[in-house]
Structure formats: C-alpha cells, structure tokens
Amino acid sequence: MPGRDSNLTELMHEWLKKSVSQSGVQQQGSESKPLGKNGTLAIVNGELVMEKPGPGGKWPTITSSKDGRVGVLYKGKPAERPIVVEDVRDIDFQITQEPPHSSFHVSVSKDNMEVWLKIESAAGIEYDLNDSGPVEDLIAAAREVYRYPPEPIVETEVFAEAERQGIKAELYAEQVVLACARGSSCRTLIGVGIPPKPPVDGRIELACDLKATKILIEDSDRVDLLDRGRINSVEAGEVLGYWHPPVEGKPGTDVFGRTIEPRKPKHASFLVGSGVRLISGGTIAVADIAGRPCFERGRLCVRPELVIYSDVDVGTGNIEFTGDVIVTGNVTESLSVRAGGLAEIKGSVHHANLTAGSSVFIQKNLIGGRVSAGGEIVNHMKIVALLRRIIPEIQSLQKAFLQVRAQPCFSIDDLRLRGDGYLLKLILEMRFANIPNLCQSLQKLLPTGDGVGSKSDLAEVWDILHLASERFVGANPLNIKCVTELDTCLACLEKVCSYLDDFFSTPADIKVYYCQNATLEATGSIVVTGPSVYGCTMTAGSHITITGSCRGGSYFAASSITVNSAGLNETVKTFLSVDEGGVIRARTLHPGTYLAIGRAKLGISEKRRNIELRFEDGRWTQEEWR
Template sequence: MAEAMRDGSVGVFQGRIKVTDPAGGGRPAVLVPGPGTRVVVNGTEITAPTEVRTSDSIQVETLTEAGSVAVKVEIAPDGLTATAHCELVPGRRYALLDCAARQQLKLATRAEEVLPALTVEDVQQALTAKGVFVGVDQEAVAALVADPGGVPRVVARGTPPEPGQDAWIELKFHEKKGPPVPDADVQKVDWRELSYIPTVEAGEELAVKHPLVLGRPGQSVTGQELEPPVPKDIELTAGEGCEVIDGLRAVATRSGRPAATRGRIDVLPILVQEDGVNLKSGNIKFSGDVVVKGNVEDTMSVQAGGNIEVFGNATHVSLSAGGQIRVRQNLIGGVARAGGVGVVHLRQEENWEALAKGLEECATALTQIARHPEFGPAAAQQGWGRVLQRLLDTKYRFLPERVRDLSAAYREVGGILAGDVEKALEQLRSRLCGRGALAVTGVGEVWGLVRLTRGLVAGFAEQRGEGLSFEARYVQGARVEASGDIIISGQGCYQAYLFAGRSVRVRGRPGVVRGGVVQARERISANEAGSAAGSPTLLKVEARGVIEVGTVHPNVTLQVGTARHKFDVSDGGISAHLDKEGKLVLH
C-alpha cells in the first residue's frame, strides 16, 4: 500500500528545533532565520530559507546587541562645579520563542533591553578628560554609577573665593544725641532750649577710615585659581575745617558743625543771629550754617551753604540752604528752598538728560564725518569749529537752548550753593552758545563735553538719596521746595506750593492742606485736604507714588503719574496709587 503524502515540518519546542521529514513525496521542511538569530546547518551559516531534514545538524544561536554609555561632564561658567550625566544607548538581548511545527518556519524572537554597564573608572576617565581633579565627590560618582539614567549630578566642587570687605568710613560725630523732643501732649515747649546743632571742637576726631580687606582666592574644579572681587576703596577727604591724618583719621581744625558727603568731611562754621534778620542786620549770605534766634522779617533773605534754623517766624522772605531748613514757628509768604542745588537737579533732570543725549549724538555725527574718507579731510581743512557750528545752527539747535535754560534755573541758587555746576555750565556755554563753537579745534573736545555732562548727571543720581528736608509748624501762601522731605508739624499749609524730592507730610493738628499745590515724587500724607467750601487743591505724586489722606473734601484733585481724580463729595481713608494695570485706585 502506497504511503500517504505528507510535508515535512519544523517547529520550536522549549527552545529546541524539532524537524519532521516529509512522506509520500511531500515537501521538505524549510527553516528561515529570524531577527536576532544566527542559524548554522551542517556547519554552514544560512541567511535565506533553507530545506532541513532530521538528519541535518541544526544550531540556533540568539544574539546580543551591545549598548553604549557616554559620560558627559559640564563645568559651570564660574568653574566651581562639574556636573555629569550619561547618554545611554540600551543594548538588546534576544530569546528564541516556541513555535508550532509548520512546513516553513521563520524563527521568532523576543528582544529585551539591556542597559550598558557603567563603572567608576568610566566616570573618572571622563572627569580627567575635562581636566577635573579638584573636589571630586566620590559619593556622587557612586550614585551616578548606580543610576546612570537618572538626573545629572554634581560630581565635583571647587572652593569659592572668599570676598573681601570694602573700605568704609565710620563717622564719630553721629554718635552724639540732642535733647529728646517732647510728646505732642506737652502744652508748653521752649523750643530754644530744645534746639540742637551737633558741634565739634578743634582737635576732635570726626571720622575713621577702615581700610579695605582683600579676599582669599578660591580654586576651580580644574585647579585654576579664582580671584575674589576687588574690594572698593574710598578716600577720606578733608574739606573745610578739618585735616586727614595718615589717610585714616579726620580731625577738626576748627569748631563748627561736622558734615559728611561721600567721603568728604567738612566742619562748617556756624553764624548765630541773636536778634533775628531785619533791616538792621541786612541780608545774610554765609558758607556754613545760619541760626536765627528770632524772626526773619519782611523782604529779607538768608542764604546758607549749610543748614538754616529760624527760631521764630519767617514772613515774606527768601530762605535758601544747601542743607536743611527748619522754621520753628510759621512761614508766611516768600520762598524757601532746602538742599538748594539738589532741588534744581530734580527739576532739571529731563533737561540734563536731553542735553547729554543730544551731545552724544552730535559727537557721534562728528566722529562719523571724521572717519569718512572724503568728508573727514574736507572737514579738517574747513575747521571742526565751523562744522560744529553748522550742526548747532541746524539739527542740534536745541543744545544751546538747553544750556541757556539750565543756566537760568541754577542762577536762582548761584554763588555758594551751585559753584561746581556753574563752572560746568560756563564751559558748556563757551562752546555751545553764541559763536563759541568756532573755537573748537577737534572732535575730542566735543566728547569732553559729553563726559562732563554725563559725569554731572551721574553725580546727581548719587546725590538723590541724600535729600534734605524743610520743616515748619505752619505754611501759608509760600513756595517751598526740598530735595528730600517737607514736614508740616502744626496747623498745616494754606494756599501754598510745596515740592519735595521724596515726601510731604502734613501730620500736625489739624494737619490740613487747604488750597494750592502739593507735589512729591514718592509720597504725600495729610490728615485733611481741601475744605467744605470747596477750596481748589491739587496733590500729585509720580507714577510709583502714594497719596494718603484721612479726609478729602470736594474740589480736591489727586494725581498719580498722569491719572487724576477730582472729588465731587467728601470721602475718607484715601490711599491713592496705581494698580498693576496703571489704573488709579483710591482706597
């Protein structure tokens, strides 16, 4: 009897190849290599479908694809830390899968990811390649080896440089205290007894300079020395009435009031007017402090390079101080300016900035002309003074105008108050106004004017925090300006104009602002503003400022930046400011 036809078959059982031969003329089994396998039949590796029989020697090897690991080391810009992370490419390990027998079988496998091994030596080699050898953290290295796929780790830390200490000046005279000011409940006060002006005697120590202290260098993770920041030095400078010994001690050479401004120590003389200022005494113009034990009478003028203190009243007068002004009683009419030249600086900021910017543009234009291969030689032959004059007559005609405006503004506080600025303005006038530009011989002179102007503007910015104050019990119908604060400690102010570089505080009894204009850069505070009868009153601050008023009456206008609000009815608990969107908030 003839044998039935049956194809051969091949399968995988428990990881071993099982082959069955064909019968009755059937087709032989065919084996096809699969992914991740290496198949050898009778000693020869096969890569294509191959017939196999039970008599064949069949060997199947599962492959393993190696992964890779690269240690990346990054050094911080300051050189104080080295951070390492690993870039991993996982390997693959293949396992042969069981398959049911069939005439043609393609081997099937399962791939498993295998993370490459990382050793401490691998990390050390990467650090060495980057030049890192200082402050290596072996625990961090071990943690990286244990979890190479984790977050980057700081594996080395250098030693930061120890900063030094800036030189500083210790003022000895600030340690002295005056008599305590009585509480507001005290009904009778002798202000003459309470008046306190700090004074020193010749030979008294005024200030001590503490020299700068150098820091210690550090070390980067690559062994580079890291220098600490260089401490700032400050010079102890002797002004009027004192001397500096060995550059470290300032000692008074005369008696007077000590004062300090950015390292310069002065002992200002004190002029005491026992019987007030009147027609008999004449106007007062003094480089130091002026103390008036009495009144400053109608039409009289007091100008001081230091402070002014008036024990009595000041009526329709002019008070101008390079320092502070204190009127123990009332100021009626007239003008008072505390921090004289500083107030002008504040009011003229825009003019100074426009002048500095315009000069820079003009100097830049001249420099471009000088560098041009054709225009430069022609301009030099014509004369740089003529070129500058032409620019001032056309595109930059606003520069002479700014100089004239500034000169007029500082003329009000001339003499002992604005000497340095007057000298600078004189130099600017000599080159920018009239036909003065014709005297210019080179572009460098114009850049010199730029440096002069920018230096003044920078100096004004430094002095901004040194605002000086005006104080009185009551102000009526007067114009008061102060580079710092204006403090009204009694009844208030009526139909007055007040301008303060910082704040205006009307906090006496009743502490009223009635009529007029009150302006401050940062803050205005008062118990009451306006009147029930509707006295027009304006209070305004800059955009970042705040206006605080206990009670506001109709016809009072509050302005913060450019936002304004006029009250039609009385209101209370006002704290006017701009919110984040720039809208005016009243409460």
C-alpha cells in the first residue's frame, strides 16, 4: 500500500496546482485565497441570520459588543471571544438595560463653614439588539429604544438629611428646591456659617519719608542734574510716625452652630532708637534731634549725620541735610552742600558752595566757591558789624547837631518851621556822608520776602532795621522833625545789636588746609593751616589765623587777624581789617598790605616784621610780636 499512498499524494499536489492556475493568482511565497464564498452573519429585525460559506469559504464569527451592552451566549454560555457560528440556533444574546438612578449627598466643607448638596441623577434607558447587514465578522451592538426619567429627589429628604447630620445653619431653601427639580447631577451650595470678623492688627503709620532721596523733577520736564533730590531729613520735634493700636475681631459660627473665635490681632510695637522719642502715651514718635530718619535693626531712629561715601558730584547731586554732613571725597565744581549742623569734607572743595549751620572742616584744598559757617548767623554777624559802625556815626551826627544848635550866633528859627531834619541833612551830607552808604549796605543784607518770616521775632527786628536805615537815605532825613528821634533810633539799633549778639552764642568756625580765590564767612574763627592763602575774601566773627602766607584779597575779623606773612608787593593788594579794639599780628607785612582797625586805616609801604598793631586813643600803637 505504500505505493498507493505515494500515488495519492502526487494526485493531491497536481490537483492543487491546477486549482492555483485556474484562479489566476500567482503564488510567490504569499498566502493563498480560498476559492469558495465566505459565510456571513446579519441581524435582521433582532434576529440573527446566517449565510453559510461556499466550499472552501470562511465561516462567519460573532463577537459581543465592546461596551459590554450586548453579550453573545454560545449554547447558553457567555462567549468571551469571537465565536465561529455554524448554526444560529447555538447563539443567543443577552442585553444589559440601563435603569434610572437618582441620589443625593449632603456634605460639609473642611472648615465647617459651607453645606453642599450633591445630586447624582441619570435617566433609565431600554436597549434592543441593533440590526446589521451581512458581514463575515459580526460585532453585536445595542440601540437605544426608550429613555425614561429618574425618580425626583424630594427636598424634604435633603433637609432631613442635613438635620440628621447636625447642621444648624439655615439652608438656602430655594437653592435646594432648584437643585432637586433640575433632574440632573449637580453640586450646589445650600448653606453657610457666619465667619468671624477678622481683627485689625496694630500698625505703625510713618509720617516721614525713609527713602534716601526724593528726586525732584521740574514741571517743565527739565531735570537739573545737580539737583538730584533732597536727602530726607527732619527737624527736632517733627512727627515721624503714629502707632495705631490693634482692634479685636468678632466671633462667628460654623454650620453646626459652634462658635469660631477670630485670631488674635498683632500688636506691632513701636520700637524706637536714638534720636526718637515717644509721646502721647507711646502712640506718637517724634524726632528728638534734627537728622535723617531711618530704620535700624527694626527701630525707628534719627541719625544726626549724613555720610556721603564718595565725591559730591553729578552722581550724588547737591546735598541738603538738616544734620551733620560728612563727605569722604571731594566736593566738585558747581555742586552745593548745605548742612544744618557741621560739614566735614575729607577731600577738597572746588568751585562749590558749602553752607553749614555749624562749623566747616575741609581737610584739603578750597579752590574758588563760597564757604559759609554758621548759616544765616553769618548774615546776622555782618548786620551787627555794620550796626557797630553806624551807631557811633549817628551818635557823632547827633552831637554835631546839638553843638551847632547851641552856638549863640546860630539861629534856629528856620528849624522851628522846617524841623531839625534840615540841619541834620546838611551835616549828614557834609560830614557823615558814609552814614547813608552804610545804611544802604545794611538794607541789602536784610532778609526780604519769604525769608523774613523764618523766625517771627527776627521779622520784627528786620522791620526795625529797615525803618531805621531808611531814615538816613536820600531826602528822608528832611522828614526828621526833632533831633530826639535820633535817641529813639539809636536805642532801637543798640537793642537790635544786642539781640542779634545772642545768636552768636555758639560760633561756627572754618578750618581749611589751603584756600585760593574763595569766599569764606564764619561766625566764629577762620583758620588756614596750610602754607598759603591766595586772593580770598574772609569774614570772621572772631579771629582769622593764617599760618602761612596771605597774598591778595580782603580779610575781616571782628577781633583779630594773625598771619605769618601778608601781601607781596604793591601790585598785590591785601586788605586786613578788624573791628574797633581789635588787633592785627604778622610776622611779615609786605608793601601793598592795607590795614584797618575800626575807622582807622594804614597802608604798608615798606616791609615790616614781627608786628602787633592796635589803634587806641586815636592813634596806632605797634608792639613787637613775639
């Protein structure tokens, strides 16, 4: 039979070759196609219908729906994979229906301040087997046949549930009704507790600016590069800040009716440091001294000094500060430094303006510009110096008048008619022409406009001086009816002189190493410690001391001038002058030096050494200065 078997095998191979050639499909190592028609499955009117495959055709398969809504049962058992259908009677379908659903949940937020109603609601859906055309691999599917609404939530059940949970807060009935009637899932806020009223913390309200500078921009949009701003500063007594005490909050209640205490307010203590004082029971902080307000280590302080750790230049702008100012560098051209207290410049000052309420110290050179120590007191000093010259002149005028009037051959009939002013003006013009000039100089020094009102008591002083000085200028002396007016005038001027003298209790000095072509004014002394002074104008309320040479310029001191060497030659005019009773000392006085003590003047025509000069009893006295 082996021979017969081999013949059968050969026959089957030949038959297969014929089959391939008849179908016209070339088999080049690829899969082969069945020759018969494939079987199909269809669902028609809910019934599964099968068309069986032809010879060699593929048998159809059926699969449950992917969403699990339609399950395929094969011979009564769930089919978990595609089933090859041989007979439709082996197949049944199991359709899962969607029942209606509605439920609610009442919950409370974590902070127990809110009540929420959550409703979950879904309509019921009836499904049926979906029809399908004939396909080889059928996937069963369901179709929606009917949808019916869920059972409504009854609001009373919601309220009952809330009560069951112990919720005491009044619920928003309208929100509950609306949510229940909506018929769909939702989450609604249906009640809240009463929150506690928060407390107000204690706080500090600053009444001063702690920023370093306030940049000033003009209305015209122009910015002065030198006027970069003002250093924030305060005067003594100025209010720096207020302390507002804390205010307690009010308690609230949560949704369960429990009390919620507010937090405790913060106290915010008023911590103050040096230069600041608390008043009004510690609720108001005021500056104890003039200076720059700042916070240091959490304390409000007023620093009495401002330190500029650089040059004063276009980078810093002009400096204005009520306290002391210390500059570690130079003060450069066209800049200004105004200090309410003392000013100390570690470097040099070049063509700048330096004004200090107290003393000025310049460790290096002063070239050009103006330095003023003593603030407005410098001006007072000049006024007093002028008054000290005017008063004796008026006294002399009065004396001359009385002497003339006492002459037996002098007729006073016209004075009775015209007033004493006529004769006074004659004498003024002929003998005391300097009085009107001095009075005009005085008027130029008197503050005018806004400056007058800076101190109310001084404003009165300036008014007096204006009136008194005006009396001797131009034709005004003619208005003097009686010479006794001069007594009143003199008494006023002397009183003003004495009053202004009181402002000089703490004289301000200037100390500089070298100076050239500068103007220096000090209510106290001016000391130049370096080798020379060139072409300066100095005015000192007390002394001028120049340890080196002094060439050119004008130097006035109320008490004394002490200089190592003054003048150079006739072409370099050097003026040294002191008040009446003052003294001038010099190691060397060169020609071209002009001295004045009070009204007495003396020109030096030849070199003189070790000289100490005074003017006493109407004559110059000279001693050797040792």
